[in-house]
Amino acid sequence: MNRFIVIILFTPLLIFSQNDTQEITFNEGWSIFSTYIVPDENSLENVFSSIIDDIVIIKDQNGNVYWPEYNLNSIGNLTIGSAYQIKLNSTQTLVINGTKVNCNNVITLNEGWNLIGYLQSINTQIELQFSSIQEYLIIIKDGDGNVYWPQYSINTIIDLEPGKGYQIKLLTNTIYNYECLNNCNNYNYSCDGGSWQSEIYWEIQNQSNELIYSGGAPDYGEICLSNECYTIIVTDLYGDGWQGNVLNIGGLSFINENLDGCSNCGLESQTFEVCFPIELIEGCTDLSSSNYNADANVDNNSCEYVSSNLDMELISIYEYDEIINDIWGYAINDNEYALVGTNDGFSVVDITNPQSPIEVFFIEGSTTIWRDIKTWQNYAYVVCDNCTDGLLIIDLNDMTGQTYSFTTDFFNKAHNIYIDENGYLYAFGGNPYGAMILNLNYDPMNPTYEGEFDDYYLHDGMVRGDTLWGAAIQEGVFAIIDVNDKSNPSIKSSHPTSSNFTHNCWISNDGNTLFTTDEVSGAYIGAYDVSDIYNIENTDLIQSWSESNNVVPHNTHVIGHYLVTSYYRDGVTIIDASDPYNLVEVAYYDTSPQFEGEGFEGCWGAYPYLPSGLILATDRQNGLHILTTPYSEQFND
Incomplete structure (x- = not known):
């Protein structure tokens, strides 16, 4: 048997009542035993004094022994929660006096074999008792030759019994929350x-x-x-x-x-x-x-709030029973769809009738709070961070949601993606942690590798022509990268942002102004004159509409001469950026009026590019918001 230590992570033990007793009957020969009583005196000599003449030896799982014949005791005291092997010359009954232990306790179990005690005074089904660590459990044995072997659906132990101990083998180290399943x-x-x-x-x-x-x-x-x-x-x-x-x-x-x-x-x-x-x-x-x-x-989720808004109106909300994250849109044949990232996958919602949004399909993925979505032609591309899904590709020609594939040929995870006007996909902040470039032109369902930028971490970015505008969040700068040779991208210039935590960036239509966000409390949306990338100037900074000066901005997007920004606890904002030296907030809608100030609840993403002019906003807690604004009539001026 492998030797591992079982550590009981509690001292002292909770006493339920005084003067409790437990009788344990040992058969002749070998047994495995444990107790739910904290003895009045817990040395092995005292606990076993009444039957000491019949004890041959007691062993713990670490190689220690109590061997009365040779006056040897390297075990010392009885440890509640542990189990022991005992050999006797004849059948005996032991009475242990003391106080009953609380069986709700936390036990550290190690990879391989462990000896574990049973802490309850009544039987419990073994499947129920160990259900919380089922995924790590290989086998459990008692001292009578019975086993519980989930992999092969074998269970001859059936019930855990007071006084007995058990051998348990695990795939890995784990914390076991030992629960009194019958006394609570x-x-x-x-x-x-x-x-x-x-x-x-x-x-x-x-x-x-x-x-x-x-x-x-x-x-x-x-x-x-x-x-x-x-x-x-x-x-x-x-x-x-x-x-x-x-x-x-x-x-x-x-x-x-x-x-x-x-x-x-x-x-x-x-x-x-x-x-x-x-x-x-x-x-x-x-x-x-x-x-x-x-x-x-x-x-019970019945709270009602008065939402703050200016020149933005709510049409409807599509609610989810889970946290959601980013948003993109898709339109075809006068139909419009919201492409929504959730904690557990990817959701497509038909918003053609914005008053009655309907989810048309859902693709399950790894559980993670980070997903990002972009489209190329009639295909959607989804990545996630802190996951192993790789790249999810969905053929949106099939709105049943049955035509899709996951591929890890290029990376296992990415934080964000962007697809430029030439059909090149840029995956940011994954492995590699800069940007990987894929070509979608040959077969949108089967991208090909073009190159990568790995000088430092890029959290997000966007590309126009041969220039990648990258948000280097750890460096606190936006980087201007030449991607003309996609097999060998090179940095041309960089510039710090106001809070040195550059989260996203988006270039103006004329290519002269870059707009950025820093994802920290009290940060600004910044405007930078990049007409000369070697002489960059910060032209203006602006915060959101609320009176709180510590709100966190998330992502900003350029449409026409406006900026549409997801602003966490302040919802969605629209900024008139026609004069980069004088940014003016002209509209907003608070998607999470129950929150204010600093924090990362609220609006994660906002998408303004639908032909209808609708704005889609994903509020992490409050669902997909479908919004309208009179400014959409000027978005494409």
Whole structure:
């Protein structure tokens, strides 16, 4: 047997009651045992004193032994949560006195073989008890020759039994949340819905401040909680709040907000006290809404808000039951479609009748908050970051959604893409982390490789003619790159943006002005005179309409002499950029009135290029917005 250590991540143990006892019957020969009692005195000599004359040897999984005949004890004390092998000369019954342990605990299990104890006083189905680590589980054995072998649908153990211990073999190291499945109430939990999920940590502590459950995001499952009070601790490692993620336990929601106003000041935690069971009262729980219900403790998505707007009107909203991200549009034969990225895939919505949008098909992909979409002729191209989907290509001639392919021939992931007027696709911020160039002209469903730029990371970009305008977010500059020779792109010039976090850029129709965004709190939309790329001048900066000066801009697009910008918590804005030295905001629509100020909730993408003049906006929490504005009549002037 391989030797691995089982670490019980809790001290001290929660006591349910005093003066508990457990009787364990050992057969002659070898057995595997464990206990749910914390002994009054937990040295092996004391625990086994009543049957010590019949004990041959006790072993743990790390090679330590208790060998009474030779007065040898390298195990020391009995560890609750561990299991042990024991050999006796005859059948014996052991009575252990002490206090009953809380079986809701967190245990670290290692790759390979482990010995694990059983912490409950009644039987539990083995399939149910280990369902949370099913994907890592190879086999479980008891001491009687029975096995639970999921791969081959073999289960001769059936139930876990008090007093017994088990050998468990795993594919990888894992954290096992050991739950009292029969001594508590089951509650569904989820933690999801936002960005930067690697920064999220949460835990549940009991009244003795012992950890009984922990998790991150995304995380879904079921947790068993007894009827008592608990402390919920929600932590953000970066210090800028949970960015739209919500922990929900049994209908109650918990979030971590940025309380100190600092977006990168390190770990920040909030604590909530909650007692179960709890009477759930549904209603609107947002104080900023127009229908706030002071008695409600469960938000049922009924909140109503008065949306701020200027010269933009909402036609309709297509709602999703998941977080969404970027947007592009497609039009053919007087029909118009919204191409929407979601956390779990790619959605196509028919908006030909904008009052009644209808999803026509959905293609499932990796779960990720980042997707980007562009079109060429009658084809859509989709990439994602923090995923392994590669490039998704969809033939939009087939609106059943059945004609598509994923290819990883060129890259596994990319953050953004752009397709120029000559049919070249540029994939940014993936592998390679600069830009990869693909040719779509020979066969749009089967691109060919042309070259790549890999001098430094490009987060986004756009191309016109032989010039790539790249947003080098880590460098804090926009880069001007010659792509005439696509096998060997070369930097011609670069220039810093106002907040040194260049997120996207878009060139004006005349090629003389570049417009940029920086994705940080309080940043600006910037205009830069690039008519002489070796003597670049910042001509103007502008922020959005709201009174908050710490809102985060996302992406800006040029149409005619206007800029249409997705502006996170401030929604969509339209800027008159006819005079690059005097940018003027002329219209806006707040897609997420429940949010204000700093944060990454709200409007992720805005698309203004449909023939109808409609503006499509994807609000991460509130769905696809179909908007109209009188300025669309001037977009193509």
